[in-house]
Amino acid sequence: MPFQEHSVCYGTPVTEAIASGDHKKYLLLLGATMALRERAIIAATRAFPGPIATIAPSARTGAGKFFDYILPGVISDPGSALDAVQDFERETGLTPAGVVPLLDGILYAGLAIAEHYGLPYLSRDAVDTSSINKNLMKDRLRAAGIATPRYIQVDSADAVHAAIAEVGLPCVIKPSAFGGSLGVRLIRDQAGAPEAYEYVKATIEQAAATFTVKNHAVQVEEFCTLADEVSVEVLNHHDLRTVLAVADKSLGPEPFFAEIGHLVPSRYSGRQDVLDLAVASCAAIGLDHGLAHVEIRLEGDQQPQLIEVGARTAGDGILDLVERALGGSPYDLHVRSYLEQLDEPPAPASASGVAAIAMLKAPPGRITEICSPTRVDAAVSSYEISAAIGDLSSAVSANYLTREGYVECFWPGAGAASISSRAHLDIADRLSTQIFRVADPQAATGPT
16 A cells, blocks of 8 residues: 555645755654553654654554654564654655654664664663563562562463462462553462463463564562552663652552552652662663653562563553643653753652542443433543443453543642542542443453
8 A cells, every 4th residue: 555545744745844855854752642641742742843753554543643744554563663664764755863662562663763763762681671571671670689579481380380389379470571461460379370371371362463572471470468559750861860750559459450540649759768769770771761660569668679660651641640740741851861852850849739540440241321420529630431332341450451441630739648549549430430331241250
């Protein structure tokens, strides 16, 4: 199919831009079409004076209308992504001034493009050892003396039994790649090991049909018993590493680890050992461009445990919460780092309130009706429904795919610090009850 049938250009036509000698460069922003990462597009337009482009299989992609160009290709496949950029160069004469990744699964595609055009980017070693390969990540962290649960790679149910004998029960089984809680599951007894292993393998196969990920390894790791979890958003730029924010995480019911809510600022924002652990983990991986999303478990005065280091921006709208509660745009800093436009760390910010997001979850069954709520809490700043009539709602939330929408909340002023840690979750429950009507609950006995 001819390239012109897929490319999209708003504003100055490509041919006019070439003829005038303007806009010979564009910024390639990878991953901003994913829900709750769209504000990265706004940051990109502020940081870069020329056109903004992305890569997608079709112009009919989420948030596509906000890009000047859509290059046809597979964003998670390094070969396809580089071909898309080179085809665009042959067609138009335009080349990227920078390539900015926002997701784990596109790090290698961005690296291929950056290496070809000599653009600033994470090193191949840093990409290899981030959470896109949790085995290598764990090896690097433990070698650096970072406190993190042990893991054992497994390739069969028998190997899972052997790993359990080594790490003990309960334990966690999960893919070595992927994010969004895909395939992550708790094992509480030996009898549950075979089914849990098959669940992870099935999740990998399903995800591989959507994402081009060559790493299909599975790992069993020690279960961290610390009750609370936070994410720490760290800005990395060469030797500079600065914590921008800490967010409280809320997880769904066992045996899964689905994230169902986030709140900024965290009640642990002042814990220096948490901040130090996050910065040390980024240094151990060798991150030197852009934001990192660091997940940490903690409880009381016990030593915090590092769970994962993602060499990418946070999902679930966490950075939107940071911007709302603390001011400034983390996405702007992320983009500017990849454009080599950062000179000094941002000044610490005081919170103007509490910002939170919680996921909407329909009751289990087939969704028959989506209603307008009759009452919306005053703290709600926006909500969005992703489900449609006829969709099957799972009995529990297992990962980011098993949710029906989200609600964003904000409580302004210093008094917001007294807001309950469950306030956003309760608001989401009330909204879900008003919005969704379902039938045939027996059709949804487990996660999809």
